[in-house]
Amino acid sequence: MDVAVIGLGQMGAGMAKSLLRAGHHVTVYNRTAARAKVLEGFGAVVGSNLADACKAGVVLTMVADDPALESVVASPGGILESLPKGGVHISSSTISVALSDRLAAEHARQGQIYISAPVFGRPEAAENARLAVVAAGPSAALERCRAIFESLGPKLLILGEKASQANVVKLAGNFLISCVIESLSESFALARKAGVDASVLLEFLTTTLFNAPVYKTYGGLIVKGDHDNAGFPAMLGFKDNRLVLQAAEGAAVPMPMASTIRDRLLTAIARGNAAKDWSVLGRIAAEDAGLTTG
Amino acid sequence: MDVAVIGLGQMGAGMAKSLLRAGHHVTVYNRTAARAKVLEGFGAVVGSNLADACKAGVVLTMVADDPALESVVASPGGILESLPKGGVHISSSTISVALSDRLAAEHARQGQIYISAPVFGRPEAAENARLAVVAAGPSAALERCRAIFESLGPKLLILGEKASQANVVKLAGNFLISCVIESLSESFALARKAGVDASVLLEFLTTTLFNAPVYKTYGGLIVKGDHDNAGFPAMLGFKDNRLVLQAAEGAAVPMPMASTIRDRLLTAIARGNAAKDWSVLGRIAAEDAGLTTG
């Protein structure tokens, strides 16, 4: 089907490739044009501007944060103005629950449909159709877009009519990952000071009770103390933490572990690790325990 | 080989059965004699007292806590007095790092050997030789007892000479489980208040990033709000939390997540849930979010 992909960072570009490979007719648009150009070689049509891209009738956005999404949606010539009546905006960015609610209302006022469809997975998963997709919004539109979701990965969770519920699930998932990182960080600091080899501990944990990729991946990064190759920078982790705390505030839900993560990430950032991978929490736990770190 | 099992609660009795099934010659002893009697039918010899059991030369203890272990070890006629020189005490209980260090020293003074070998797994795993064992102590004795460890389950981690390192690993493992419970509890409270069906969220999480039994087991208990069948009571969870905080104190390692777990478990206990399964943290998170609970 016809679909435009707006926002061609690592994730957006990967998703566009997966859509193209699945046979969709994909228009791409990015503020920095060079990133769009690259995708021509994979069969994409490059839209000349947002309005041009919106002609596809279905627009998937994958941008950095709330302000970036507000800009492509609400600026002159943006999606709100340009998408035809009955058109669908699929928002896959990790954004706030509040913005998602607002966009749902604004699109409805324009006779357009807003779907929230954040994804779980890293850039490689995006490019190889291995993402997990969580989608929510009006059910007819969800059905209409099902082929798009299924082209992005094998795992699809369809929630109800309220689009922002998909954002809640995305934020909860990222919160759970952050708890894995911090709990491993504290465990390894304890093990190291007790003289236990952290890599031996990790191997044991991940072949018994914690046999899940998230423990292996982040445990490995913490044990190695290798945080320079930022798959997900601490600064973005902090952004997501802020979003989950905002969602918790909106719903009046105390989340003490999220608060702890906040303080730890803020310490990491204050000590100069904003651009490091968020597994750098392992270094913070080590430093707070008086351990020397690489 | 000859081995005595002391402490025949659900875990100890199950371990004795697995040892018997593997062909070992097992003497059993329990303060309450009835529990020992039951194991005669499985081929065990019932020791008449601690001293009698110690004749086996290798004694495995599986008791409730520090005071219980101190009692079987140091009371008149206890293991310290009764175990022959060169005999081995395998301590599988979840006890403090400090007690483990103390027992290692006291046994050494008696010409005996102390091994710490705590286990991961529930009673069914104990009975069916499915435990994971973490062992530390003098290496010759560890080799001597390898057949025992391997009769308890398929997974064995051998650490170094310092016995208490095995206790650190056990405490770290239980701490990580407690973090899983609390992080899921907070996530589900958020999801529920946002209108997301917690069972749908759980199914999604455990078929994607968090595809590990510990998330499925505890997630299921929290979603159902079923905490009466206490696989592991909140009070014991609190005991383990105290042990990890004590270990952290001994090693000078701040563990803010363990502190959060402490406060949550204490709230659970103060509200009358001491005997409930420690997944009752899910109820506390829900109540703190103003949700009604069953």
Add this chain to the structure above:
Amino acid sequence: MDVAVIGLGQMGAGMAKSLLRAGHHVTVYNRTAARAKVLEGFGAVVGSNLADACKAGVVLTMVADDPALESVVASPGGILESLPKGGVHISSSTISVALSDRLAAEHARQGQIYISAPVFGRPEAAENARLAVVAAGPSAALERCRAIFESLGPKLLILGEKASQANVVKLAGNFLISCVIESLSESFALARKAGVDASVLLEFLTTTLFNAPVYKTYGGLIVKGDHDNAGFPAMLGFKDNRLVLQAAEGAAVPMPMASTIRDRLLTAIARGNAAKDWSVLGRIAAEDAGLTTG
């Protein structure tokens, strides 16, 4: 001197009265006109709209929060549009550091001067010239307005050129108060469960080490369990907590105690106490300890 007071809640109205009593020529304006009318009897001139009030050349605003202040400043006919070049906007509301920085820049672009001058004290203090004032901004303007500040209370702290530093001080002060409330709440819960009469404990504490009004006032409210007469509602306390956490985020300062206060206030709100005085944290601490509360 000529000054307009905009925002006539309990605090703003009280400040207007103190200014009138000190002999200033005061114009008042409030969205709801009735509140302005009342002050005519005290000698105030009622401005017909914001633009009219701005003719005073010096405008003091005392409104509820960031959005309210943005509205009176930036809406058509608002202060930015109406204040003459060289005019001064004294902002006394408890607002975010970020908004304060933004307003300083926007006023400067209009050739106007922005001063931040938040105050400490309750409505009675406002009305009786007993406030403590913290002021920051361009020094010439601070001198020009000194007579105004001194009419509001006996205590004046003048900071440097950066207006938002005054907001930081205000937020830090409120954070310290919240810590007093929470630490007393936890102490009284402990005392009560240990059988110690909380009122006896409070009397002892406040006549020895903690001989300060803030301990007496809040300690008294917590001991009595009287939170219905909301001098400062939990919801506003939460707003201020959010502002301090935002300031801490902006400056990259982890504040674990502020995070704890956040979670406690959120619990209070989730359990239906949003409109109660923020000393209701005492009730939350008691409930979490399993104590019955009135």
Add this chain to the structure above:
Amino acid sequence: MDVAVIGLGQMGAGMAKSLLRAGHHVTVYNRTAARAKVLEGFGAVVGSNLADACKAGVVLTMVADDPALESVVASPGGILESLPKGGVHISSSTISVALSDRLAAEHARQGQIYISAPVFGRPEAAENARLAVVAAGPSAALERCRAIFESLGPKLLILGEKASQANVVKLAGNFLISCVIESLSESFALARKAGVDASVLLEFLTTTLFNAPVYKTYGGLIVKGDHDNAGFPAMLGFKDNRLVLQAAEGAAVPMPMASTIRDRLLTAIARGNAAKDWSVLGRIAAEDAGLTTG
């Protein structure tokens, strides 16, 4: 009246001097005899051993911690053995609630009376009869000892029959002080990063809402970053924090702020500050905010 003082550290020696000055007949005893000798010049009689000191009939102990007190009470020739029937043991050390309860029972079994009477104040206050005393125990014995308490300082709080309630009050008081230190530490870190002069902020705070000696003393130490002159070392602060957390555990009272203090003090200790004054929490807060410290 006749009274023996056991434990002649800075606090105990000071208390002995105040008792002597008030005209009491004071016997002193200390494990290290030199410290007792010094007090002869002030009129004290030096006891040759614990049993000798116990002849006074009323014994006041002021020692470092639980193990030290257990040793002078329960070791052969100790207070339990040596104090005559009807004799009184006044325990002024900062000890655990659990030990206090245990000593009350043990003394009762010997026909002796146990009073808990911890004190607030620093060594200078002890020496100059400026302490605040909190006493609990059997009321007749409290009356009998009133002259002693009143010789130690102007402020006396008499609680009920249960001696350990006095320990709860002492621990709650120290907890409140620790919250003052940590909340000031976080506030000053925020202020400094926002460019506000911390000494100016402190001066303002302590002349308005926080006009209490505890804010002035600790605020001053934090602002100066002067933690070498350890009035109260971080290690002792950590001991007291442990005692309050244990009391909270015994009473099932979650105390999240006490947990936060625990983690911060543990960080301070892990980073090599165990012997510094516990105002060193100010340095920890600064370091976590990325500030350089002296």
